[in-house]
Amino acid sequence: MSGAIAKAFARAKARGEGALVAYGMAGDPDLPRSVDVFTAMVEGGADIVEVGVAFSDPIADGPVIQGAAERALKAGSTLKRVLDEVVPELHRRCPETPLVIMTYVNVIMAMGEERFAKLARERGISGVILPDLPPEESGSLRATFDASGVDLIPLCAPTTPPARAEAIAKDARGFVYCVAVAGVTGMRAELPADLSQRLELVRKASSVPVVAGFGISTREQAHTLSAHADGVVVGSALVRAAHTEGPQAARALCAEIKRGLKR
Amino acid sequence: MNTQTAVGRFGRFGGRYVPETLVPALMELEEAYAAARADPTFDAEVAQVLREFVGRPTTLTPARRLTEAWGGAHVWLKREDLAHTGAHKINNTVGQVLLARRMGKKRIIAETGAGQHGVATATACALFGLPCEVFMGALDVERQALNVFRMRALGAVVRPVESGSKTLKDAMNEAMRTWVSQVEDTHYVIGSAAGPHPYPTVVRDFQAIIGRELRTQAQAAFGKLPDAIVACVGGGSNAIGVLHPFIGDPSVRLIGVEAGGHGLDSGQHGASLTLGTEGVLHGSRSLVLQDADGQIQEAHSISAGLDYPGVGPELAHLAKTGRMEVRTATDDEALASFYEVARLEGILPALETSHAFARGRELARELGAGKYLVINCSGRGDKDVATISARGVPPAVGVKP
Ligand SMILES: Cc1ncc(COP(=O)(O)O)c(C=O)c1O
Numbered sequence: 001m002s003g004a005i006a007k008a009f010a011r012a013k014a015r016g017e018g019a020l021v022a023y024g025m026a027g028d029p030d031l032p033r034s035v036d037v038f039t040a041m042v043e044g045g046a047d048i049v050e051v052g053v054a055f056s057d058p059i060a061d062g063p064v065i066q067g068a069a070e071r072a073l074k075a076g077s078t079l080k081r082v083l084d085e086v087v088p089e090l091h092r093r094c095p096e097t098p099l100v101i102m103t104y105v106n107v108i109m110a111m112g113e114e115r116f117a118k119l120a121r122e123r124g125i126s127g128v129i130l131p132d133l134p135p136e137e138s139g140s141l142r143a144t145f146d147a148s149g150v151d152l153i154p155l156c157a158p159t160t161p162p163a164r165a166e167a168i169a170k171d172a173r174g175f176v177y178c179v180a181v182a183g184v185t186g187m188r189a190e191l192p193a194d195l196s197q198r199l200e201l202v203r204k205a206s207s208v209p210v211v212a213g214f215g216i217s218t219r220e221q222a223h224t225l226s227a228h229a230d231g232v233v234v235g236s237a238l239v240r241a242a243h244t245e246g247p248q249a250a251r252a253l254c255a256e257i258k259r260g261l262k263r
Numbered sequence: 264m265n266t267q268t269a270v271g272r273f274g275r276f277g278g279r280y281v282p283e284t285l286v287p288a289l290m291e292l293e294e295a296y297a298a299a300r301a302d303p304t305f306d307a308e309v310a311q312v313l314r315e316f317v318g319r320p321t322t323l324t325p326a327r328r329l330t331e332a333w334g335g336a337h338v339w340l341k342r343e344d345l346a347h348t349g350a351h352k353i354n355n356t357v358g359q360v361l362l363a364r365r366m367g368k369k370r371i372i373a374e375t376g377a378g379q380h381g382v383a384t385a386t387a388c389a390l391f392g393l394p395c396e397v398f399m400g401a402l403d404v405e406r407q408a409l410n411v412f413r414m415r416a417l418g419a420v421v422r423p424v425e426s427g428s429k430t431l432k433d434a435m436n437e438a439m440r441t442w443v444s445q446v447e448d449t450h451y452v453i454g455s456a457a458g459p460h461p462y463p464t465v466v467r468d469f470q471a472i473i474g475r476e477l478r479t480q481a482q483a484a485f486g487k488l489p490d491a492i493v494a495c496v497g498g499g500s501n502a503i504g505v506l507h508p509f510i511g512d513p514s515v516r517l518i519g520v521e522a523g524g525h526g527l528d529s530g531q532h533g534a535s536l537t538l539g540t541e542g543v544l545h546g547s548r549s550l551v552l553q554d555a556d557g558q559i560q561e562a563h564s565i566s567a568g569l570d571y572p573g574v575g576p577e578l579a580h581l582a583k584t585g586r587m588e589v590r591t592a593t594d595d596e597a598l599a600s601f602y603e604v605a606r607l608e609g610i611l612p613a614l615e616t617s618h619a620f621a622r623g624r625e626l627a628r629e630l631g632a633g634k635y636l637v638i639n640c641s642g643r644g645d646k647d648v649a650t651i652s653a654r655g656v657p658p659a660v661g662v663k664p
Contacts, residue, residue: 055557055558056427056558056559057427057432057433057436057544057545057559058436059281059282059436059439059440059443059545059546060282060440060443061440062440066426070426070427073558078556078558079556079557080556104543105280105543106542106543106544106551106553106557106559107556107557107558108557109541109542109543109557110542110553110555110556110557111556111557131282131283132280132281132282132543132546133280134279134280134281134282134283134286136278136279136286137278137279137280154283155282155283156283157282157283157284157286157287158284159283159284159285159286159287159288159446159447160283160284160286160287161287164287168283179282179283179284181444182284182443182444182446182447183284183443183444184440184443184444
């Protein structure tokens, strides 16, 4: 599946654009309607979709995504149901768009690493992001994913020392997710001044594309970052737009960010 | 005795499951802690504060009337309730705040359930002049009004947490989220022997003073090691603290008592060692209360300090390997024990501690006459009087109305 992620970045690049990785919460407001939200994101120009699977204790998330997770859990969202009811339909509607699961390690452990890897592969998942699984803990899971052809996408933080950041980048699958701000997910008016340097460092060491995420919500931010990264991730802003105004708002915001990603 | 099987691992449990942003801070903490341990001046400093300020060693008290009432082993109490601020929590906060100061950290955050750890952290921060913020579930803010006042009086800011079950687990989530954004200059004082490596080790080492004192005191008081030691288990810091120094002594039975809440089959309890399954919560792999989809369940206990759906990884390992025996006590049993201990020994135990007492009678009988049972009195019950008195007080005994 990793080919799908590489191809999506290559397509964006060929068009002279940074890639937009769009995050949404599966099951918010409910499972079928979240498929409409994801589809709208792709129609708005998202190159890769991050399918959020709710966890009861999301320590890497700020209030917007936390709230979405609570709604999704209330609506009955589980990893199994997302793989059965959201992913196949989304894959059918947007066959070209790589789908990446973002959740917490406990949710994967509860299903079982092998069972998840197999199901994910069958349903058309290209990669997985687990924000509470640093490299030291990821050995067995990554081996399982590698064997199934699902990419375990690593994260790199602003606090990560340069040598560690290079090691993470060298050994990455899919793409490297550079966390832009020291903090949880959520919109920020200002991004750190040294972010571009950090992105360049990781990019130099990496054999796969590098994206910046956490805190990004505007076309201007996307524009600034696309000079130093292969793409950006937008999460909270999309989740909030979809929650307050529905799929069309998520579509419009994706289109707006995409304009910022033109080089 | 070393239960650590690899760095940060206790058998299958432990580890460091946190956002990458925190990993460098945890590595820094691990290094700073190792350096502090290797420096005799640090140990001396901690020991001095424990002696002069906390009031250690805490006494080992014979419980003569309980011994008589229970009709079995001699019952003795390790009196952490006599430590300054009224619980064992201060042993760890003094150590961690001194460590944070050594590391040049500018501010302290903490989570609290019963408020006891929050008070202990606020106290250590007042003592050493560091600003302190404490995250506390909104429900616990209500239940533990006295401790909320104490924290505020000590100069700490209390942040009520409205998410999830509004209890300890959510306070810990919020503290971690806050730490991620302030990790450069902030130290997070975790209150139990839980969380990501190196916390379970750091907290255990600072709490092991309880068990080390008990070894010496038991020899002096009854000429041998205890035959059994019992402690309540929430996250497990008082339990690992009193039990750890005895892990290598096969003659000593180690017993942990969890919150049975409304009963194990009610679904409302805090019995993660008894009914939990392997999972990852708050940065470590341990036994947690969760559903089949990996969502963490809300725990319940009458005592805010045991109302936690996880448990420290070292205790999970000791329980799984059978070195520690695990029992439970319900809310009602804990309440009944509260009054039994109050009226027979003149001690108001914390509701957490009352769980350990609740299994005392049967343990004393199982051991039999001539044996020695030590109950770890993890804290005093002043903080719980509102909760307890709301249910009405049983009539006085032996006095004509
Ligand atoms: C008196 C007392 N005992 C026990 C506990 C439970 O903590 P642990 O299991 O970490 O000792 C608490 C926690 O607040 C407490 O206040």
